[in-house]
Amino acid sequence: MKKLQGIPLASGLAMGKCSLIDNFIQNISAEKIDADDIDEQLEKFEQGIKKSLKELKSLQSLVDNNSEQHEIIQSHQEILKDKELKDNIRNIIKDELYSVELAIHTYFENFLKSLSNVDDEYLSLRKADFWDIRNNLIKNIQDEKGMNIKIEPETIAVVEALPPSLAMNMFNADLLGLVVEHGSKNSHSAILAKSIGIPVIYDVKNATREVAQSTKAIIDGQKGTLILEPNEKQKENYTEQKKQRNKQIERYKSLAKSEAITKDNKKITVMANIELAEETNKFEVKYSDGVGLFRTEFLYFLENKFPSVEKQAEIYKRIIDNLDKNKPIFIRVFDIGGDKLKEEFGLQNEENPNLGRRGIRFLLEYRDIFKDQLKGILTASNYGNIKIMLPMISRCEEVFQSREILELAKNELDQEGTNYDKNIDLGILIEVPSAALVADKMAKICDFFSIGTNDLTQYVLAADRNNERFGEDYTYFHRGIILLIKNTIDAARANNIPVSICGEMGSDPIAIPLLLGMGMNMVSINTDQLLPIKKIIKKYSVEEQKQHLKKVMENIDIDIKEYYREQLKQNK
Amino acid sequence: MIKKEIVLEHRSGLHIRPASMLAKNASKYKADFFIIKDGTKINGKSVMGIMMLGVSKGTKLELIFDGVDEEELMKEVLNLFENNFGEKE
Numbered sequence: 118m119k120k121l122q123g124i125p126l127a128s129g130l131a132m133g134k135c136s137l138i139d140n141f142i143q144n145i146s147a148e149k150i151d152a153d154d155i156d157e158q159l160e161k162f163e164q165g166i167k168k169s170l171k172e173l174k175s176l177q178s179l180v181d182n183n184s185e186q187h188e189i190i191q192s193h194q195e196i197l198k199d200k201e202l203k204d205n206i207r208n209i210i211k212d213e214l215y216s217v218e219l220a221i222h223t224y225f226e227n228f229l230k231s232l233s234n235v236d237d238e239y240l241s242l243r244k245a246d247f248w249d250i251r252n253n254l255i256k257n258i259q260d261e262k263g264m265n266i267k268i269e270p271e272t273i274a275v276v277e278a279l280p281p282s283l284a285m286n287m288f289n290a291d292l293l294g295l296v297v298e299h300g301s302k303n304s305h306s307a308i309l310a311k312s313i314g315i316p317v318i319y320d321v322k323n324a325t326r327e328v329a330q331s332t333k334a335i336i337d338g339q340k341g342t343l344i345l346e347p348n349e350k351q352k353e354n355y356t357e358q359k360k361q362r363n364k365q366i367e368r369y370k371s372l373a374k375s376e377a378i379t380k381d382n383k384k385i386t387v388m389a390n391i392e393l394a395e396e397t398n399k400f401e402v403k404y405s406d407g408v409g410l411f412r413t414e415f416l417y418f419l420e421n422k423f424p425s426v427e428k429q430a431e432i433y434k435r436i437i438d439n440l441d442k443n444k445p446i447f448i449r450v451f452d453i454g455g456d457k458l459k460e461e462f463g464l465q466n467e468e469n470p471n472l473g474r475r476g477i478r479f480l481l482e483y484r485d486i487f488k489d490q491l492k493g494i495l496t497a498s499n500y501g502n503i504k505i506m507l508p509m510i511s512r513c514e515e516v517f518q519s520r521e522i523l524e525l526a527k528n529e530l531d532q533e534g535t536n537y538d539k540n541i542d543l544g545i546l547i548e549v550p551s552a553a554l555v556a557d558k559m560a561k562i563c564d565f566f567s568i569g570t571n572d573l574t575q576y577v578l579a580a581d582r583n584n585e586r587f588g589e590d591y592t593y594f595h596r597g598i599i600l601l602i603k604n605t606i607d608a609a610r611a612n613n614i615p616v617s618i619c620g621e622m623g624s625d626p627i628a629i630p631l632l633l634g635m636g637m638n639m640v641s642i643n644t645d646q647l648l649p650i651k652k653i654i655k656k657y658s659v660e661e662q663k664q665h666l667k668k669v670m671e672n673i674d675i676d677i678k679e680y681y682r683e684q685l686k687q688n689k
Numbered sequence: 690m691i692k693k694e695i696v697l698e699h700r701s702g703l704h705i706r707p708a709s710m711l712a713k714n715a716s717k718y719k720a721d722f723f724i725i726k727d728g729t730k731i732n733g734k735s736v737m738g739i740m741m742l743g744v745s746k747g748t749k750l751e752l753i754f755d756g757v758d759e760e761e762l763m764k765e766v767l768n769l770f771e772n773n774f775g776e777k778e
Contacts, residue, residue: 188706192736195709201735231741246705 118348121321124302125341129316130362131293132335132347132355135328136272138283145222145255149214158210158217162203165217165258170197171461172253172421178457179414182583189301193250218255225251245320248299249306252278268292273336273343275328284309288395294336296343298324314398318343366400369648373404377651379633380658387651388445388641390619394432397439401647407444408436409641410506410567410619413451413490417458423451423486429493437501445502447567447617447641449546450490452508453479456583471575476509476546481518491526498538505541506567511549516562519543546619548572553601556608566609567641568602570620577601593622594678596670599635606636617641626653627681634662656688690755691763696747699773703744705736707774712736714765720756722766733766 150158177190196202202224209220229244268274270291276283279297284306287295294316300307302319310317316338327345328334335344335355344351377385388409389402396402416424416432424432436446454475459465462483467473480487494505507519523543530537544565547553553573560566570593575582577598580591593599602618609616617639622628624642629650632640636659642650665684669675699707715722715734722733726748731738733752744750754763 192705192709195713196705196736199712199736201732202737205737228737228741232743 118351119327119345121324121327121343121345123296123318123321123324123341123343125338126302126307126319127311127313127315127317128339129294130335130337130339130355130359131273131316132352132359133293133333134272135275135296135332135334135345136269137325137328138268138274138276145218146216147219148216150210150216152214155211155214158220159207161258162206162210162217162220165254166197166203168257168421169250169254170194172257173197174460175417175421175458178459182456189246193246196247196250197254217258221251221255221258245299245301248278249301249304252280256280273334275324277325279306279310284313287313288398294318294338296321296324296328296336298322309393309395312393312396312399314395370400370404372648372651373401375651377654379654380656381660383638383659385633385637385654386617386639387647387654388447388617388639389644389647390624390641391436391644394435394439396644397436399644402644403439405647407440407502408446409617409639411436411446411448413449414453414457417451417461423489424493426489426492426496429490430496433494433497433503434500437497437503440501442501445504447504447506447544447565447619448494449506449508450480450494451486452476453483471581477507477515477519478509480507481515481522484522487519488522488526488529491523492530495526495530495537495541496535498541499536503538503541504565505543506565507543507545508569509549509572510545510547510559511551513555513558513562516543516545516559544614546572547605548576548620550577550601553605556605557611560608560612560614563614565614566605566616567619568605568616570598570602570618570622573601573620574598574622589678592678593620593628594631594681596673596677599631599666599670599677602632603635610636615639624650626650627678627685629653630657630662630684631666631677631681633657633659634664634666636663653685653688690753691759693752693754693763693767695750695752695767695770697744697750697770698746699770699776700746701776702746702748703739703742705740707769707776708739709736710774711766711769712739714769715762718756718758718762718765720754720759720762722762723753723755725751725753 173190173194177187180186180190206220206224209215209223210217215223225247229247232244268286268290271293273294273296274287274292275296277298279300287310292315295310295313297319298321300319307319316336318336318338318341321343324343332345335347335351347355377387379385386406388407389405390410391397391402391408392412392415416429433448452475453462454464454473455471459470464470464474474482491505494503497503507516510516520543542564544563544567545552545559546569547556547566548569550573552559571582574593578591578595580587606616618632618637619641623632623640624646626649669677669680697703712734723730724733724739724742726742726744729742731742733739752766
């Protein structure tokens, strides 16, 4: 028996055989290069650094500005730009005649060895960052063909490191669990690994060395432990715990499967916000009423460019396959610009990116990217209930122009003989105040609305939501925003089109009664809030909430947030 | 050339974030910047160098600034140390 401790990443409990996954790091050849090849190796190094920096930049633009992850990604970039690192690696190539991969490996090996003399806990924790930097760099230099990996199903996979490409292979591999020896929980692959739906533990020291092929083990994703060759007592413990956790999961599952019905018997459609198709593996998502918002910007990372029509169609279809066929899936087309992926498309010189060429404005300029995405969505629409959602709409003309491009996409598919949903719905995000103000007009040219409360709040209050100084002062609990949301919901009802809430507000337990009072009957929320919000909805009555809303709107001295916070407390 | 002695107060040591912040800000200046710990001297403009030193809380460091804008460089660096690299304790 031996117990290894790691960092918990995704919870779950499993027992089974371990399988060591042959890692690409071990495939680095130790052979020396010819002196003639030095220049080629140096050039490969330059390109690898460039590619890694570009990847980090793109990734950074997709995470929250004030998050720890944002800063860590910044540090990774500084390290890749470090002159000493580059000089050292170049010298190893030149002096030792090592291939670039081996030189990088050697450099980091020495570096980490010198770090291990430091007995400061925090510093040694950070080693994982260097593994990530090193592995991504090597991956970006190696040829893709060297990455053919065999994963044995029904086992606990143990890997030395997890580059994103390997993480992608873990989905649908039928694994019991995943153990990563080195890696940072803030990395892109960690985000991916979290959504596989199996227990995952990170930063497990010596895992690959300890786990000979086929060692039996128990993985506990909640505690972050891996018990190798468990004794009888531990096995009994496992069986008992597993039973209890299964019961708990069954309870969660039945909550997930239950409908969100208010006290006065109104059914509220509760859908999930997702970023990766794989997130639909989670039961909370699978049993929800659909995907109310699929953010597609992450697709860019599969190949560091937007995937082809075929590839996109395959990804959208995967979501359909994982859900009940009739459940709606709202796909938000690429929301580029603002702070997302702006450098890749030369948008960095705008003085005010959030008021610049983002969302639909970008897509109407880069029509080929837009048309290809629409073709991908249309192709998948043949298999399920897919809808197209346009971000950042401020003028009716943008909807007309988008419809024209949709027609072009349809024509091209007709010529290719591809089938698709001829009546596919096209709707818009209501997140720019002008669209909310003319919602009655917009409702006549759209098939649905989805209210993006984050951007709406930022634009209505003229307050950058990433500005820490504002704290809780500039929130959606503002009468101006409530009026706009109400106006949007009313316009949708009058014109008989569906309307949902998809911003943070819908995932906020305090805001739920307020939204119910406004007449919200569809909401799309962050996956970790799906169950809690379902539970909360059941505690309120829509009719009662209409009265509450009337009261708070009329009495200017009521602090709206406090008012609803109090309600939540009483309903606990 | 200016020499300064300093004791690191930062709770979690010069880990990856403060180290990269220090190197990045120091690199804006022309003057050289070195950090010495227990006789090991590294280039303070290199994240990897700083990380390699392994500076944890309470470590005594000698800082050396040398060049045309050494005064400004020193101010900026000391400022970072004083403000705990922008981290809350």
